[in-house]
Amino acid sequence: MDSQAASSGVEKFFDFLQNNKMPYETGVEMGCGKGRNVIWLAKKGIEAVGFDFSPAAIKVAKSRAKGTTAKFIVSDATKKWPFKSNSFDFGVDCFASTDIESEIGRRKALKEMIRVLKPGGYLMAYLHAVGAEFHKHVTKVAPGHEKNSFVRGDGKYEKIFNDAEIKRHFKGLKILEKEIIEKSTNFGDEKYPNKHYWLVFQKPH
Numbered sequence: 001m002d003s004q005a006a007s008s009g010v011e012k013f014f015d016f017l018q019n020n021k022m023p024y025e026t027g028v029e030m031g032c033g034k035g036r037n038v039i040w041l042a043k044k045g046i047e048a049v050g051f052d053f054s055p056a057a058i059k060v061a062k063s064r065a066k067g068t069t070a071k072f073i074v075s076d077a078t079k080k081w082p083f084k085s086n087s088f089d090f091g092v093d094c095f096a097s098t099d100i101e102s103e104i105g106r107r108k109a110l111k112e113m114i115r116v117l118k119p120g121g122y123l124m125a126y127l128h129a130v131g132a133e134f135h136k137h138v139t140k141v142a143p144g145h146e147k148n149s150f151v152r153g154d155g156k157y158e159k160i161f162n163d164a165e166i167k168r169h170f171k172g173l174k175i176l177e178k179e180i181i182e183k184s185t186n187f188g189d190e191k192y193p194n195k196h197y198w199l200v201f202q203k204p205h
Helices: 008-019 036-043 055-064 103-117 134-143 163-169
Strands: 026-030 049-051 071-074 088-094 117-130 150-152 157-161 174-189 188-200
Touching: 008 036, 008 088, 008 117, 008 174, 008 188, 026 036, 026 103, 036 049, 036 055, 049 055, 055 071, 055 150, 071 157, 088 103, 103 117, 103 163, 134 150, 134 174, 134 188
Parallel strands: 026 049, 026 088, 049 071, 088 117, 117 157
Antiparallel strands: 117 188, 150 157, 174 188
């Protein structure tokens, strides 16, 4: 959680935008944490801004962003975002939706994401995927209040998505790319196979 390296999913998304000659001058990340992705994007010449509900995380992000153009704001993704409509070429949801503890909250966040994206803008979502050995284990030993969810040792809530939930949650957006990324994750002293969804959506023109 304290890594300063950009998420591999965000790097993959940047390559996707470049390779397909899609606009990427401006970008926003919801639930940016300590800012690793926004700082990395800013270093690529992007006008990038991130926000998180945690003042402590944003304080660290601002400190790490010195010398870059990255911007950070304290804000709650489930409430109205402090940006004008149709402002950004792309948005990033790097496990931010997984941390929102209700479907209603996730829908509010997505509604705001769609609002601030430009017509035809892009959204990358990196999400937990059902079926992984890691998720089977943690949902048994530390289940959350929703189906396919768990609570980490530090008390942080995590939602795991299946295909039907993705289709329902991202309704109204066009899916351009959908991949399963296989990784491994430690839980205690054990290492488990894990899976993530890597998705790219487009807002209607």
